[in-house]
Amino acid sequence: MKITILDYGAGNVPSVERALQRLGVRSHRTSSPECISKAEALLLPGVGHYAALVRALDEKHLRAALIDAIHRGVPFLGICLGLQVLFNSSEEASELRGLNLLPGTVRALPPSVKLPHMGWNQIEKKRETSLLSGIAPGAYFYFAHSYAALDSNAAAASCSHGAEFAAVIERRNIFAVQFHPEKSGDSGARVLQNFLRLAA
């Protein structure tokens, strides 16, 4: 199996590639709708500003191809911004539309805590998710974000920093994590491996 990584120009693509390489998996980058339509499994990494991601998806005409592939059941993994873009919209750029595959708005974490939420935090499982299979309770994951899905019913695991938010999402073939598995040591590698097994 080969993983297709959506390269929209501002993501952390090399780190994700290296993480997949360590797991012995082939991946290739694309920014073309044709390649997305042919993909066996899709990965959308993301760092930076929500607007940059959404604008790139539209400028490169990737939005329709991506939504179509996900509707057809192609396994999808979104990382960080790649999770946030699944929702209707985000407070980070409220004039832009997200992919609208999950209901709700991505909101700013409360200013009562230090932001960005940066560093290693633990997550709490809400229900069984194959993405966390083999992960010990209390495992830490690396987060770096200021916005989050605060009240998503799709959350399979949550994390808390000033407010509770979705850390892991699993709905049918849609998988997403707010943390960076490619930067989360052994626990992160395990999450990626779980996705690869699900996608195979």
Added chain:
Amino acid sequence: MSLAHRIIPCLDTDGERVVKGVNFVGLRDAGDPVALAVRYNAEGADELVVLDIAASRDRRPTFLETIRRVAAELAIPLTAGGGIRTLEDGRAVVRAGADKVTVNTAAVERPALISELSREFGAQAVVLAIDAKRCGDHWDVMVRGGRESASRDAIEWARAGVAAGAGEILLTSVDRDGTQSGFDVTLTAAISGAVTVPVIASGGAKSPAHFVEIFRDGAADAALAASIFHDEVQSIRTLKEFLASSGVEVRLAC
């Protein structure tokens, strides 16, 4: 369940080799950056910082190659910097594999550099490094490797840097750096209380008690050290076990 305090080893390099000096002078060789990165990754470091302290133009390609080689070995975040003067310099280190870029002297001279990097990579990728030195009743911002005063108040600069788009402050006490007499708790608490972003304390670490103190009393979100890790005065694993037993939340590698 809460955010763990981070332990961050720092590799000060001349572009190619890890070096270490006291109070920014008297540099000596401290090893191969890739070998050290591999060791720290395995020992449970939460992040790694790699700096080019020589930051000379002609050695830049060598430093970028060092970042590439280090990044290839890491499954934890990597911050790189030293001599970042333009958006293009920042892009080069990110392309080489860094997750975050640190800026220092050039940002003091041209704060717009912070905004430019923040717009392109997000605030979480921009670390404002501040070298602070006690000067009467306040701390002065020092530039050019801690040698020159910028005649600017460190607290005021930290606030301005965050307003410009920095997502984290890497705060080095020039007075304590290399002395192994402990972190500057007063300075760190002052800066940490003045900004809304995480603060990494640096300079002066030796004993595990110094780390407990900087997290407990200095309100640091992360602590950075170099020579005590390179010289194996302190292993990251035992340091973290000590912190955990002292009631400081840390991520213990299994």
